[in-house]
C-alpha cells in the first residue's frame with residue numbers, strides 16, 4: 001500500500017471515530033501519525049529537503065512573493081506595480097525562472113517576485129514544486145492573487161503551501177522540545193493546554209523521540225505540536241488580492257467575497273492589473289502587512305536624511321540600527337538621541353534596547 005493510500009485510510013478512520021474521552025488518545029495518535037506521513041509524502045515528492053538549496057538573492061528592504069495559478073495575472077500585476085526600468089535580471093534556477101521587480105512605496109524598496117509554475121499538485125514534485133516552495137519559504141510576505149471568477153483557487157493554493165510546511169498567518173507554537181539521552185519523556189504544560197500529557201508523549205514517540213523534556217506553553221493542536229517537533233516549518237504572513245475585477249459584475253464580486261469569507265478572508269483587495277485599478281490600495285496594504293518601521297538617520301549636528309530610511313521589522317530597537325550601520329559609524333555605542341513617536345521628548349537620550357516607532361529620527365553617538 002502506498003503512502004497516499006495509508007494517509008487516506010487514517011483520515012477515514014479519524015473521520016469515522018467518534019471523539020470522546022475513551023477515543024481521545026487513539027485519535028491523537030492517529031493525527032500524529034498522519035502529520036508525520038504527510039510530511040514524508042511532501043518530502044518524497046519534492047525530492048527531499050525542507051526547502052533550501054535555491055537561495056533567492058535578497059534585494060530591497062523586504063520580499064513579497066506573488067502566489068497564484070497560471071493566468072490569474074501575476075505577470076501583468078508585477079509589471080503594473082513595479083518600475084520596469086528598475087527591473088533586475090531574472091534569477092535563473094535550474095528549471096524555474098523567478099521574475100523580480102522592485103516596488104518603491106513610502107520610501108521602502110519592496111522586491112516582488114513573480115513565481116510562475118505554481119500549479120495544483122506543485123508540492124507533489126509535478127511541475128517544479130521544490131524550487132517554487134523554496135522561493136516562497138524565503139519571502140517576508142505572501143501575496144495570493146486570485147482570479148475573480150475562480151475564488152476556489154485560494155483554498156487549493158493554501159493547501160499546497162501548507163503541505164509543504166509553510167504556515168501562514170500564525171506564529172510558531174510556544175513549544176520547546178529538549179532531547180536528552182535518558183529519562184524518558186517528561187511533559188510540562190501550562191493550564192490552558194487541552195492536550196493530555198499522554199497525547200503529547202505519544203506524539204513525540206510517533207516522531208521517534210523517546211527521551212526528552214517537552215514544555216508546552218500554549219493550547220496547541222496535535223499538528224502544531226508535530227510542527228514544533230519537526231522544526232522545519234516556516235511562518236509567513238499572507239494577504240489576498242482579487243484580480244480582474246474589471247470583468248466582474250456585482251453578483252460575481254459577491255460570490256467571490258463569500259467564497260473567500262468562508263476561508264477566513266474578509267479583507268481581500270480588489271484590483272485590475274490590466275486596467276490598473278485598486279493598485280494604490282494594494283500597495284498600501286502590502287506596506288502595512290509587512291509590519292516595517294522606517295527610521296531616519298540624523299548625523300550629529302546635521303539634518304535627518306528623510307530620503308533613505310533604514311528599514312526594519314516592527315519591534316526593532318536602536319541596537320538593530322547600530323548593528324545595521326556599524327560599518328559606517330565605527331566606534332562603540334554610547335547612546336542615541338531620538339525624535340518622533342517613540343520619544344518622550346525631542347532629542348530624548350536612549351539606549352540600545354529602545355524600541356522604535358515608524359518614522360522616528362535617530363542620532364547614534366559612538367566613542
Ligand SMILES: Nc1nc2c(ncn2[C@@H]2O[C@H](COP(=O)(O)OP(=O)(O)O)[C@@H](O)[C@H]2O)c(=O)[nH]1
Pocket residue numbers: 068069070071072073074075076077243244245246247271272273274275
Ligand atoms: N481583463 C483583465 N485581464 C487581465 C487582468 N490581469 C491579467 N489579465 C489577462 O490575463 C491573462 C493572463 O495574465 P498573466 O499576467 O500572463 O497571468 P500569469 O500567468 O498569472 O502571469 C493575460 O491575457 C492578461 O492580459 C485584469 O486585471 N483584467
Ligand SMILES: [Mg+2]
Pocket residue numbers: 074075076116
Ligand atoms: Mg506569468
